[in-house]
Amino acid sequence: MSEVSRRHFLKLGACVVGGACAADALPSLGQAADNGDVTTLRTTLPYPRLKLAAIGQLTTEHELLTTYPDQASPVVLVKLGRPAHNGVGPDRDIVAFSRRCSHMGGALAFRAETGTFHCPLHYAMFDARKGGLMVIGQATDNLPQIELEVDTTGDIYAVGVKGLLYGRQANMLA
């Protein structure tokens, strides 16, 4: 793992098989969620702009595990090697998605050969090239996609989320 990934990225590898450990392995709180008075009832979500990685850190088909918009929301950043819906970077092939299944929150595994996310709980499958389109499964929305921007230096920023992250009433916990 790179420096960046050691600093920022959750280690979820053990949860990919079976999925049973996922709920325990993931932090359940965002950074600012301890205060019960903080309302989550905003109608427009002000998403933070957070650097996820630099383009140079990505190699084709290798996923980087990170979080967005807070540490309780695991995210995969991946360079697919082929253009993708909402893909960024010179090849328009860099995409990021929530790692929580939009069915009932199972911890998704990425399979590079097919460019798909797989859920161990009820076998949903999502297409990373097609904006997280559910290929098959019981989710009621496509997989939430992280909106990305690349600046002139090649740093990749997350700037928003399309769709509601599993397990949240609003994507910003607090």
Add this chain to the structure above:
Amino acid sequence: MSSTYHGEDRVPIPPADAQQFTTVCSYCIVGCGYKVYKWPLGKEGGPLPHQNALKADYRRQQPEQAGTWISPAMHSVITERNGQRFNIVVLPDKDCVVNKGNHSVRGGTHGDVLYAPDRPTADRLTHPLLYRGQSQLPTTWDEAIELGALVIKASLDKWGSDTIAMKFFDHGGGGGGFENNWAAGKFFFTGIGTKMASIHNRPAYNSEVFASGDAGIAPLPSAYLDAELADTIMVIGANSYETQSIYFLEHMLPNLGGGTLPLKQQLLPGEPHAHGRMIIVDPRRTSTVAVAEAHAGKDNVLHLQINNGTDIALLNALSRLIHEQGWHDQEFIARRTENFAAFQAANLAQNLDEAVRLTGISKAQMMTAAEWIAKPKVNTARRRTLFLYEKGLIWGLKNYENVASVVDLALLTGNLGKPGTGCGRLGGHQEGYSRPAYPGQRPPVNVDEIAIKGGASKVFWVAGCNPAGGTLNAQQFRAYLAHRTALVNQALDATSSGSLNDRMAAVMTALDKGGLFLIVQDIYPIETAKYAHIVFPAAQWGEMNLTSINGERRLRLYQQFMDAPGIAEPDWKIMARMAQRLESAYRAEGKAEMAARFSGFTWTSDEEVFRAASAGVKGAQEDYGDTTYAMLKALGTNGVQTPVQEIRQGMPVGTTRLYMDEKQFTFIPSAWPGFPPQIQKLIDDPRYPFWVNNGRANHGWQTLYDDLRKPYVMGRAPFPHVEIHPQDARSLDIANGDLIELFNPYGTVSAMAVVTDSNAPGHVFMLFEHPKGWLNSLTTDYVDPATTIPYYKGTKAGIRKLGELPGLGEQLSFIPTNRT
């Protein structure tokens, strides 16, 4: 690149004082339990547990499978008749034993299909429509009922009962239920007295499992618990991951994965137990096969990839192998069955080599299946095998023998009336059948052929189904509908009088000349409604109280939680309006006997109809006896499994599993009959080289009447799809996303190609119903003469490429759905 649909990025939470209702999914047989929360727009619950109705802490990320997450598709904002606006959340109920908080893509998107004038459901039928001025214009209930009653009565008086034909829902769940079925049955059977009755997507008034009934087995004998206890589950002609999703995920898969071993040991001590195994009979490698393999390991799943139409040969070959090995249940056969000799002469005579040739399944695979079904675990412990079948068998080559051959296999192996066993339907819709007796005979008359194409009926009332696309041989059916209804249109166009009596007279003249007066009752302006002279707007699920049972006979109350749009009414009320109008018309003429036939429709509430309908289920698997709405309300989403045996201390006592007593059964002889002439002709004609199998897909329900309003679903399924083998695709120069045409002498249809090896070469699979291309334009007019059930699952066609649709291939995903 185009973009992919995503819902809102937040949902409102129900406040602690939100109104709460219990209901059941409006869609499939599984009948997952749901909770409904309703509260005024502009108000929201807070994130702390005491601030919201789910008592959840929304400051935190909810853990997986928490049951407290509301997806955007579960929420809607509705407007009641008085203009008040409310938030509604339809949330899977984690306290329901059927789904335990789980849901499929279909049930999990109920928020999208609630009526709202500012959402995609805005095209709901809100008012009765009458054909007027070459158009269908809104009118009052009184006028629509009046014209309908005038035409029905005149036809009835002049030509008799059978000139009034109907095609109605007969199921439970959304748009059905005991209440609506009873009212419709009472109207047509007691009132009109017509034999020209047909059900849902069938050409006749029939059971889909006459053979099972003749053997003494109700369609739904088992409990979902039995799928957790079985040693082997044999699924025939069903893609359960996609069509009985939560039964499969919550009750079958845990058994295959070993999760129910403790339960087996606890409930069935004294015999060895292992992970369950699954046999799947399907011409296609489906997602069900893939998911079962992923969960159970390939060694515990046997996919028998059968050739279209050859189920009887396969099932009889299995019976023969089991009998030859001495694995049949001699004691059960002797004690609880009759007619074994006839079964032996017909079924066990199945030549094994012929079965291999017909089915395309090897003898080795058949032997494995025989072992998994019946090879005793130890000398004293038989395997517990649960046989579950659905449309692949029911709508296969010959309905009666198809069903008989699996029923016989279950009787041969003693798999009824014991935990972990059974032989029944998986089911499509939920059930809610209760009607006075059908006045016709068996086999029932083919209404499509005799009444509509043949002209024997002059009035046709269609409710809750869409035969213009959904019936067999649908292109021909549409042609007759168009022609015969146009004669009435022309007569009405030529009438300048303002009197309804004059219009009725004009209609009668047209009917005399071969015209057809069409009444359509539905929630949306469906394809069949385009031809209608009167359109009645019906209420849907959630807009009336209704009751139904699921695939394990679980009876529940589906509570009303909102108004129907405009002046739409529940089906039972529409039937009552018409009956009362006819009753008063006959009374005015002094025809007391006719008036009496239409009497007794004075119900004032859903529950009164529910109580009346109990008369129609006496002694049946649905028998709910003296159960009341109040009892069901108290029982919530878990309800009670029918038949209800008694009311004890104010609550119904149900039945987990049928036939735990000494109930007797009958073997039904069934030999493979060969292909009927219509199919053989297609087989012999090189212009139609492809077998066209068909079925449902995970994301859509029935004709997609609701799904068309779900942007998430339609973003994935803008056209019907055809799965075609790469080898065939290559030879026809077809790629993923291409538009193709399928054609045969019965009709033509276009669809979108999906290139996949799920089928064998020479076999394609098409989505059964989609308004942008009806598969049934290709099905033949063949029905099993014994039951009048069509062979929907098998036809043959030629295929040609039409071309590409720009952007389509980019928008959709063509990753095979049958891999994990």
